[in-house]
Amino acid sequence: MKTEISFFLNGSEVAVSVEGHSRLIDILRGPLGQTGTKEGCGEGECGACTVIVDGRAINSCLYPALEAEGKNITTIEGLQDLKNKLSAIQQAFVDCGAIQCGFCTPGMIISAKALLDSNPNPSDEEIRDALLGNLCRCTGYVQIVEAVKQAAIKLKDTS
Amino acid sequence: MRGFDYFKPRSLNEVWELKEKTPDARFISGGTDLMVQIKNQELCLEALVSLRSIPELSGVEVGEVTRIGALTTISDIIQHPSLRHKYPVLVEAAKSLGSVQIRNVATIGGNLCNCSPCADMAIPLLVLEAKVRLKSTKTSREIPLNEFFLGLGKSCLAPDEILTDILLESTKLNAKAIFLKKGRVKMDLAVVSVALLLETEGERCCKVRLAVGSVASVPLRLLKVEALLEGAVISKELMAQVQQLAADSISPITDVRATKEYRRQIVSVLVRRAFEKVLG
Numbered sequence: 001m002k003t004e005i006s007f008f009l010n011g012s013e014v015a016v017s018v019e020g021h022s023r024l025i026d027i028l029r030g031p032l033g034q035t036g037t038k039e040g041c042g043e044g045e046c047g048a049c050t051v052i053v054d055g056r057a058i059n060s061c062l063y064p065a066l067e068a069e070g071k072n073i074t075t076i077e078g079l080q081d082l083k084n085k086l087s088a089i090q091q092a093f094v095d096c097g098a099i100q101c102g103f104c105t106p107g108m109i110i111s112a113k114a115l116l117d118s119n120p121n122p123s124d125e126e127i128r129d130a131l132l133g134n135l136c137r138c139t140g141y142v143q144i145v146e147a148v149k150q151a152a153i154k155l156k157d158t159s
Numbered sequence: 160m161r162g163f164d165y166f167k168p169r170s171l172n173e174v175w176e177l178k179e180k181t182p183d184a185r186f187i188s189g190g191t192d193l194m195v196q197i198k199n200q201e202l203c204l205e206a207l208v209s210l211r212s213i214p215e216l217s218g219v220e221v222g223e224v225t226r227i228g229a230l231t232t233i234s235d236i237i238q239h240p241s242l243r244h245k246y247p248v249l250v251e252a253a254k255s256l257g258s259v260q261i262r263n264v265a266t267i268g269g270n271l272c273n274c275s276p277c278a279d280m281a282i283p284l285l286v287l288e289a290k291v292r293l294k295s296t297k298t299s300r301e302i303p304l305n306e307f308f309l310g311l312g313k314s315c316l317a318p319d320e321i322l323t324d325i326l327l328e329s330t331k332l333n334a335k336a337i338f339l340k341k342g343r344v345k346m347d348l349a350v351v352s353v354a355l356l357l358e359t360e361g362e363r364c365c366k367v368r369l370a371v372g373s374v375a376s377v378p379l380r381l382l383k384v385e386a387l388l389e390g391a392v393i394s395k396e397l398m399a400q401v402q403q404l405a406a407d408s409i410s411p412i413t414d415v416r417a418t419k420e421y422r423r424q425i426v427s428v429l430v431r432r433a434f435e436k437v438l439g
Contacts, residue, residue, distance in 0.1 A: 062261075129259070
């Protein structure tokens with residue numbers, strides 16, 4: 001049984017027809033074509049599928065698609081501005097060498113955004129806690145934590 | 160994956176109507192455990208009935224008796240302005256549960272109804288002597304959380320019953336409580352967890368509540384240890400007795416996370432540490 005739902009994806013209203021067993025990641029990557037969000041483990045361990053729903057980071061692989069109805073959802077595609085310029089967090093990841101293979105990066109950046117939106121001045125411990133649900137198998141975490149710290153400084157300077 | 164229907168009722172009455180029409184339907188709240196079971200095809204489902212859009216199940220009211228709606232997320236518990244002052248042990252345990260992404264979705268009611276021996280919310284709630292309210296179409300009952308768990312994945316919920324609220328009495332001013340958890344990494348499930356609530360008068364223990372996780376088929380209150388300590392003054396010898404009795408009162412298993420021998424040893428250590436920390 002398919003149900004039509006609508007929600008706000010990166011600021012624009014979208015409508016999509018979903019099955020009862022569809023997960024949020026299925027409709028993001030499938031009918032909505034937003035493949036920036038990755039599926040790693042599919043069990044809520046790795047965080048590659050992290051998106052923001054109503055201001056909170058969640059695992060889209062554990063989120064029933066039908067629960068997205070009426071929600072505000074931000075994916076990695078929503079971070080660039082209209083001129084395709086990278087956001088401060090994305091640029092900090094590039095500048096700090098916090099990306100190697102890149103598969104975990106969208107989830108990392110979304111978790112970092114959720115953190116910085118609610119806590120513009122996080123401690124190292126708060127950064128590590130916010131990224132605990134995001135696994136990286138290439139670079140390790142030093143550069144990633146550094147990137148979030150640098151992004152926090154940049155965001156403060158521009159605001 | 161085999162398909163199933165997903166219903167989003169707006170009231171408890173609607174839930175029960177759906178449950179009557181599709182008796183095999185499962186309830187889903189945060190779904191952070193259930194969705195994994197579905198993915199791994201450990202569950203064969205006809206339908207899911209989501210409890211997320213039901214106003215009666217949400218909200219926290221702090222008072223003489225505090226009510227926590229079953230659908231309150233773990234993050235909501237951490238961020239609540241007064242729960243952290245009133246029940247710090249509950250908030251500490253909430254902070255140790257999973258990752259931010261999991262805490263933002265997982266609910267306190269779901270954590271209990273999943274009936275896992277390692278449920279991080281159950282251990283502090285047991286020492287706080289929480290009650291749970293269970294409602295069906297015709298009945299409503301309040302039972303001590305201690306009587307809720309029947310075994311691995313099994314609770315005393317009837318098929319049409321829903322855990323709607325968690326109820327907590329105020330703790331005494333001289334009560335101190337602590338939650339300790341041993342996992343391999345921070346976001347891991349507990350290899351062993353321990354919660355302790357202690358009221359003292361001078362050096363004498365007047366009330367002891369001790370609960371342990373991941374060491375039996377259910378989250379467990381150690382009633383014998385509590386009884387041994389009631390009215391006692393804690394000495395080195397008595398603590399050794401307490402540690403031994405705690406280790407003897409559990410029935411741990413060996414699994415992918417730890418051996419039963421290791422768990423027995425860690426229970427003994429964490430129980431001692433809990434008393435040391437509470438007694439300062």
